[in-house]
Amino acid sequence: MLTYTLKRVVQGIVTVWFIATATFVAMHAVPGDPLANQRATTEQIRQNLQARYGLDRPLIEQYGIFIGNTLQGDFGISFTQANRRVNDIIFESFPVSATLGVLAVVFAAFGGVVWGALTAIYRNRLPDHIITFLVILGISVPSFVVAALGQLALVDINAWLGFSLLPVAGWGSVRHMIVPSMVLGLGTMAYLTRLMRSSMLEITGSDFIRTARAKGLPSTRIFLKHQLRNAILPVVTVLGPAIAAITTGGFVVELVFAIPGLGRSFVQSVQQLDYTVIMGTTVFYGAFLVFMVIVVDLLYGLIDPRVRLE
Amino acid sequence: MNTVERFNPLDFEPVVIERQVHAISRPSLSYWQDAGRRLRSNWRASASLGIIVGLVAFAIAGPWVWRVDPAAQDIDQISQAPSLPSTALIVEPSVPWAGVTSEPIRAGQAVTELRLAEPATTQTVRLVWEPVLGATGYVIYRSIYDPAPDRALGLPLGDVLGAQRASYEDRLDLDPTRYWYSVVVLDASRAEQDAYTTLVVDVVRAVSPEEAVARGWASDTAAFGVGDQITLPFHPLGTDYLGRDMLARLAYGARVSLFIGVVAPLVFVLIGIVYGSIAGFVGGRVDQLLMRFAEFVIALPFLLFMILFKIAFGIGPGESGVFPMLVALVILDWPPTARLVRGQILQIRQEGYVSASQLLGAKTGYLVFRHMIPNTLGVILVTLTFAVPSAIFTEAFLSFIGMGVAPPTASWGSMANEGIRTMLPHPHELIFPAVFISIAVLAFNLLGDGLRDALDVRMRGRE
Numbered sequence: 001m002l003t004y005t006l007k008r009v010v011q012g013i014v015t016v017w018f019i020a021t022a023t024f025v026a027m028h029a030v031p032g033d034p035l036a037n038q039r040a041t042t043e044q045i046r047q048n049l050q051a052r053y054g055l056d057r058p059l060i061e062q063y064g065i066f067i068g069n070t071l072q073g074d075f076g077i078s079f080t081q082a083n084r085r086v087n088d089i090i091f092e093s094f095p096v097s098a099t100l101g102v103l104a105v106v107f108a109a110f111g112g113v114v115w116g117a118l119t120a121i122y123r124n125r126l127p128d129h130i131i132t133f134l135v136i137l138g139i140s141v142p143s144f145v146v147a148a149l150g151q152l153a154l155v156d157i158n159a160w161l162g163f164s165l166l167p168v169a170g171w172g173s174v175r176h177m178i179v180p181s182m183v184l185g186l187g188t189m190a191y192l193t194r195l196m197r198s199s200m201l202e203i204t205g206s207d208f209i210r211t212a213r214a215k216g217l218p219s220t221r222i223f224l225k226h227q228l229r230n231a232i233l234p235v236v237t238v239l240g241p242a243i244a245a246i247t248t249g250g251f252v253v254e255l256v257f258a259i260p261g262l263g264r265s266f267v268q269s270v271q272q273l274d275y276t277v278i279m280g281t282t283v284f285y286g287a288f289l290v291f292m293v294i295v296v297d298l299l300y301g302l303i304d305p306r307v308r309l310e
Numbered sequence: 311m312n313t314v315e316r317f318n319p320l321d322f323e324p325v326v327i328e329r330q331v332h333a334i335s336r337p338s339l340s341y342w343q344d345a346g347r348r349l350r351s352n353w354r355a356s357a358s359l360g361i362i363v364g365l366v367a368f369a370i371a372g373p374w375v376w377r378v379d380p381a382a383q384d385i386d387q388i389s390q391a392p393s394l395p396s397t398a399l400i401v402e403p404s405v406p407w408a409g410v411t412s413e414p415i416r417a418g419q420a421v422t423e424l425r426l427a428e429p430a431t432t433q434t435v436r437l438v439w440e441p442v443l444g445a446t447g448y449v450i451y452r453s454i455y456d457p458a459p460d461r462a463l464g465l466p467l468g469d470v471l472g473a474q475r476a477s478y479e480d481r482l483d484l485d486p487t488r489y490w491y492s493v494v495v496l497d498a499s500r501a502e503q504d505a506y507t508t509l510v511v512d513v514v515r516a517v518s519p520e521e522a523v524a525r526g527w528a529s530d531t532a533a534f535g536v537g538d539q540i541t542l543p544f545h546p547l548g549t550d551y552l553g554r555d556m557l558a559r560l561a562y563g564a565r566v567s568l569f570i571g572v573v574a575p576l577v578f579v580l581i582g583i584v585y586g587s588i589a590g591f592v593g594g595r596v597d598q599l600l601m602r603f604a605e606f607v608i609a610l611p612f613l614l615f616m617i618l619f620k621i622a623f624g625i626g627p628g629e630s631g632v633f634p635m636l637v638a639l640v641i642l643d644w645p646p647t648a649r650l651v652r653g654q655i656l657q658i659r660q661e662g663y664v665s666a667s668q669l670l671g672a673k674t675g676y677l678v679f680r681h682m683i684p685n686t687l688g689v690i691l692v693t694l695t696f697a698v699p700s701a702i703f704t705e706a707f708l709s710f711i712g713m714g715v716a717p718p719t720a721s722w723g724s725m726a727n728e729g730i731r732t733m734l735p736h737p738h739e740l741i742f743p744a745v746f747i748s749i750a751v752l753a754f755n756l757l758g759d760g761l762r763d764a765l766d767v768r769m770r771g772r773e
Contacts, residue, residue, distance in 0.1 A: 018606040026618040140752035142703060144710045145744040148730050155734070251613065255711060256730070267711055270617055282614045289611055 005298060012290045019286035020070055023279050024063055030273070066279070075280030080272045086280035089265055094284070096171060097250055097261035103181035104246050108188035109239065113232060115189070116196020117223075120204065120231075131193065138190030143183070147256040150183045169258040180257045184250060188242045192235055200231040233304050240296035247289065345688070348764040355760020358753040365750055369568050372561025380562045381718040384525075384543065384553035389736040392548040392556075396486075396515065397539040398527075403518040404433045409470075410477040414441040419505035421448065421493050426509075427477065431516030435480040437509065439493055447471035447496040450478045452489050457508060463492045471496075486515035515542075550725070550739050551732050559720040560742060566632055566721040568750070570705045574639040575697035579690060581640065582647025587682070589648065590655030591674075601652065604645035615642055616704065617713050630719040635708065639701060647693055654686040688765035695758035699751040706747050722747045 050056045054065055069076060075086035115131050122128045151168055158164050167176050203209065204227060212222045251263035258264075262281060269277035339347065349355050373380075410427070420442070427436035437450070451457075453464025467480055480491070492506045517527070519534065527540055534540060547556035589600040616638050623634035658664060664681055672680070702722075708714035709723030710730075717724070722743040729740030 015606055015609045019610055022610060022615070023618065026615070026622045029622040136752065136755070137748075140699075140755060141748045142706050142710075142726075142744070142751075144707070144726065144730070145740070145748070148733055148740060152733060152737075247611075251711060252707065266614065266617075267713075270621060270713065273621075278618070282611065282618065285614055286609070286611045290609055 001301070004301075008294045008297065012294050015290050016283070016287045017067075019290075020067060020283045021063075023282045023286075024066055027275055027279055028059065028062075070283055075283070076276040078269075078274055078277050080269075080274045080277075086276050089277060090262065090280060090284050093260055093262045093265045096259060097247070097254070097263060100177065100181055100184060100253070100259065100261060101243065101246050101250060103177055104185035104188070104250075105239070105243055106185075107181055108185035108192055108242065108246070109235065111185070111189040112192025112196055113228075113235060115193040116235075117200055117228060117231070119193065119197045120200030123201065132197075135190040135193050138186050139194075143187055144252045144256060146186055147180075147183045147253050150179055151256060154179055169256075171257075171259045171261075176259075180253050180259060183257075184246055184253045188246055192238070192242070195238060196231060196235055199234045200227060203227050203231045233300075236296070236300055236303060240293040243289070243292050243296070247285070345761075345764040349760055352760040352763065354756045355764070358756040358760070361749060361753040362757065365564060365746075365753070366568065368561060369564035372564065373558070376557055376561060378543075378555045378558040380554060380558040380720050382554060384549065387543070387545065387549050388553040389551055389732055389739065390545055390549045390553075391736070391738055392546060395544040396542050398522070398542055399431065399514055399516040400519055400522065400534055400536050400538045400540060401431055401433060401516045402536055403520060404481075407434070407436060407477075407479050409475065409479065410438050411472075411474040412441060412476045414443040414445065414473050416440070417443040418495075419503050420495055420507045422507065424491070424493055424507045424509045426511065430511045430513045432484045432486055432513055433481070433516050433518070435484060435489070435491070435511060435513060436477065437480070437491055437493070438477045439507070441473055441476045442495050443473070444498060445473045445495045446498060446500050447473075448475065448478070449494045449496060449502060450480070451492040451494065451506075452480065452482075453492070454487065454489060457490055457492055457506075461504075461506070463494070463506065464490065469496070484513055486513050488512050547742055548736075548738050550728060551736075554718075556739070556742055559725060560722070560746060563720040563722045563725055563743065564746065566630070566715060566719060567702055567705055567723065567747070570632060570636060570639070570721075571698050571702035571750070571754075574636050574643070574701045575694055577636075578640045578644040579647045579694050579697060581644045583651050583686075583690065585644065586648035586651030586653075587655055587678070590652040590659070597652070601649070604648050607642065607645045610642065612642055613704075613707070616708060620708065620713055631714060631716040632719070635705060635714060639704060643697070643701075647690070647697075650689060650693060651686060654689060655682055658682055658685050692758060692762045692765060695754060695761055699754040699758075702747065702750055702754070722750075 047056070054062055057065070073087070075090070078084045078086055078089065081089070115135075119128045119131045154166060154168050158166075158168070166179055170176055209222060209226055212226050213219075247263075250261060251267060253259065254261040254264040255267065262285065265277070266281045266285075268274075269281065416422070421439040424437065424439040427438045430436075439448075441448075447469050449469040450467045451463035451465060452467050453462065455462065455464070457463045467478070467482060470478055478493075489511045490508055491511055492508045494506045495503045497503060517525075517540075519536075522540055523530065527542060543555075545555050545557070547560065549555060550559065585600065585604070589597045619638035619641060620631075620634050623637060658681065664677060667677060667681060705714060705721060706723030706726065709721050710727045712727060715721045715724050725743035726740055726747065729743060733740050
């Protein structure tokens with residue numbers, strides 16, 4: 001277990017190095033000059049700026065400096081926001097994105113398990129058909145459409161009630177978080193529902209359930225202890241990729257609902273070609289995702305003793 | 311010994327073997343025939359296939375049949391809802407109107423006899439009324455709703471000062487719809503009275519002959535006279551916020567979206583097949599190295615790198631931005647297929663029929679084309695089908711956040727991005743592209759489900 005964990009962590013670090021290198025290469029292949037947007041353009045100022053950002057050095061040296069700084073957790077200074085450190089930008093916006101993401105994952109996992117179990121219980125009956133239809137819809141409708149329609153619906157609901165039930169956009173209180181996290185988790189919830197349904201059906205047909213019935217166990221106990229617990233396992237496996245999917249979906253939700261998260265600041269920095277912010281955000285996000293997947297894999301080994309971690 | 315002598319060969323006759331041959335009641339089907347039959351019996355998959363064929367036909371034939379320039383803007387018809395062909399009345403070019411003044415003869419809270427001085431057109435609406443004694447002026451409001459219940463008078467158009475003034479001319483952004491005009495009296499201290507007079511006006515679309523020619527609605531001013539009706543450009547699905555035809559943009563957008571959605575998966579699945587086959591066949595250190603690299607690429611945060619690569623390739627002036635997106639998709643999306651193909655190849659290599667074939671002297675090339683590829687084709691086909699909706703999604707997503715195709719190129723994603731800005735007053739601009747994206751993704755997903763079930767031998771006889 002310990003050697004496996006260590007191996008995974010070392011692999012994760014190498015992966016993050018690869019992400020950092022790929023980001024560096026991609027950013028230096030971008031046409032245009034990061035200082036082109038600066039207002040002061042006399043030669044002297046330009047040279048000073050280049051020296052400040054290390055742009056006057058050879059590329060390989062810049063790469064060395066970038067990797068060295070990244071190892072120390074320093075992503076440099078923003079190009080467009082005067083004197084703001086990239087670290088500050090990340091640490092301001094990341095908790096927002098993380099809160100939104102965690103809420104969305106909880107909503108998606110909980111909803112997926114409940115709906116999936118319901119469809120399996122009501123197999124081929126009306127509730128099953130209705131939920132399955134909604135699931136297909138949830139998988140096929142793009143997240144930005146869901147976000148826009150959610151916002152539109154909220155406007156109508158607020159107008160109909162005559163007072164603001166939930167805010168339409170912005171961030172700050174718990175009330176701001178409800179609708180965006182639901183919108184964000186919807187696609188993943190649909191996917192998990194589907195997964196949960198098939199795994200429930202598989203379990204229901206297995207021998208140990210029949211044995212439990214034959215023993216005369218009450219059906220609620222069979223359902224909770226034998227079916228549900230075993231059926232949830234595959235859901236846990238895909239939580240790692242699901243977290244990745246939810247963080248990327250967060251981009252749209254943050255844009256539509258005007259939430260000051262990491263996704264929005266990334267999109268803004270790309271639009272303004274803010275090199276250090278782009279590189280810092282990408283490396284940070286990549287590292288976060290890599291280690292989330294490792295954590296989920298390790299957790300899975302703890303939950304399901306049948307999984308042998310080699 | 312003697313016993314043998316006692317047998318006479320003539321006593322023996324051959325036994326007639328009455329072989330009962332099992333009659334084959336069904337025709338023998340190949341794997342693909344069987345899969346095809348099961349796919350056809352799955353109504354969801356068949357319907358999806360029909361929808362996909364329809365969408366492709368729409369993308370290919372649409373711009374040929376509906377020959378409207380998707381980039382042509384029409385500032386006079388912005389954000390039109392879907393409608394039937396509309397016409398416009400030809401009128402004289404409008405001339406300045408001095409207005410009407412008359413001596414007030416009656417006192418009161420509100421003006422009386424509010425009426426139109428001439429028929430209301432989109433050129434001008436001219437209101438006249440009987441002025442009120444003691445008034446210092448009048449404020450004119452316009453609304454698109456009935457102001458009656460709670461005095462919601464709408465847009466204050468302006469005021470006319472002076473008790474004798476008895477007219478107002480409205481030329482502000484007139485649409486061919488119904489308006490409620492309200493006139494409120496200003497008292498001696500120039501405060502608005504509570505009372506108001508309302509007139510319902512149905513405005514008729516009208517143009518002068520010169521204007522019609524200038525906008526390209528007619529070729530010659532001599533072709534028609536004042537009072538005639540001319541037919542306006544027809545926008546069956548309405549127009550967007552720049553007055554561009556939605557149907558034409560949806561058809562061109564289908565070309566872009568489906569092109570990216572189909573071509574990118576084709577290319578990266580092909581690359582994945584080659585990469586995975588090499589890894590699976592060569593094995594050993596090369597395999598490890600290749601697969602480790604594939605894992606690195608999988609670990610890259612997909613959308614972030616999509617955006618990074620997209621800006622790294624850059625979009626020059628006048629380019630649509632389709633090609634950079636294609637390249638970025640291919641660079642990032644090949645590893646899952648490569649892993650899948652490698653796994654399949656490793657598995658098939660272990661099979662008995664491959665060893666048998668090798669024992670009979672089959673060469674590697676024969677093994678690959680006779681055994682490996684046909685046996686992995688089903689899995690690859692399913693992967694390909696599921697890759698299409700995710701590519702369409704990615705294109706739509708990127709265009710939605712403004713990192714996709716460059717304007718004025720239309721794609722469903724960029725149309726949705728533009729539509730979301732006018733979502734509240736003109737929902738059709740968002741709904742049409744969103745519906746197209748959803749239907750395309752849904753159809754490919756259902757077809758993928760059907761294909762997977764049809765190609766899976768374990769599913770045989772389970773319908």
